[in-house]
Amino acid sequence: MIISTEPVWIAQDAELADLCTRLRQQAAIAVDTEFMRTDTFYPIAGLIQLGDGKTSYLIDPLAIQDFSSLRELMLDEQVVKVLHSCSEDIEVFERLLGVVPSPIFDTQIAAAFAGFGFSLGYAGLVKAVLAIEIPKDETRSDWLQRPLSTSQLKYAALDVAHMLIVYGKLLQTLKASERLQWVKSDCADLVVNARKPDDYAEAFHKVGFAWKLRPLELAILRDLCIWREVESRARDIPRNRLIKEPSLFEIARKQPQDAAHLQRIEDIPSRTLRNDTETLLRIIQDSAATNPATWPARLDAPLALSEAPLMKSLKKYVRDVAEGLSLPPELLIRKREYEAIARSGLKGGTYSLPERLLGWRYEIIGKGLLEVAQNTTVGINSLDAEESVSPTIIE
Incomplete structure (x- = not known):
């Protein structure tokens, strides 16, 4: 497939409405944003990039007045929004449009499940999947300046130009390994969590x-x-x-x-x-x-050294499972989730899992983690009991 290297600049409301109408006929679109956030709490959108697999469209948020068509596109459940490492992009859309795009497909998450490594950058992913080099020399550009330079326009366009091809290849790999539902579940969680009100x-x-x-x-x-x-x-x-x-x-x-x-x-x-x-x-x-x-109750202190054997056992178990699946352990469990498991058994000795480990991860590692926690504790308690009945020698 030939992808145009000349992006289409969208700076009028009518152009944006027409583009969004056409893109809503697609099953998936590539999405990216460029923004500035040096001195502000909220990101300031400098550019919105959309791709249909043939052409890259660069939307100027400084010129557009009516974003309703873009908002509807971002919420269209029939159109998958394909992004890479999307957390900051989600913040941009929340600020600019007041919505969280859905459904989303994060190619960084998908790449990890597909065996390309944990937290892989977009340029690295494109190189790994398509053997194409993408320049990253405009990463820290001023995206609020106008006009944008030729180099900036090329950089922005390339961020979505190849994304749908990469998406298609990731889908093939994930379907073959029966991991696509894992990715979809994790991406859906990103949307749910982003829509939760701040506490x-x-x-x-x-x-x-x-x-x-x-x-x-x-x-x-x-x-x-x-x-x-x-x-x-x-x-x-x-x-x-x-x-x-x-x-x-x-x-x-x-x-x-x-x-x-x-x-x-x-x-x-x-x-x-x-x-x-x-x-x-x-x-x-x-x-x-x-x-x-x-007043709040006192917060939990760091885990005592006595919990070190349990933490070590839990981490070894996950490493072994991850190695068998050829996946990074970080993809299966977060550091604070190990601690949550350990803390859950401090009172009463019955262990429980954080909510995230009750989904598809339960059969992969959740059930096993509970068994490891219980068995490790039984072993430690047995050793303590043996020591407690040993004769005391008084000199």
């Missing part, structure tokens, strides 16, 4: 060393984190430009009661101190005045 109340769980804090301190940290999440979005600035997590931790721990003491907390941006000192002090006071029954 700012849980943001404090991600702060390093939060497990060291007491309930009152956690209540303050929780409310500080909620404030940061709300304000960084409202001001459209990166979270760390407003205030960094270590500073929030120190504020919650030290609970400064006046501006002078707050200023002694390290690494709070001067702009934040200038504009938000009163707000931060009020959050501390208001949080401390709440009913203790509403």
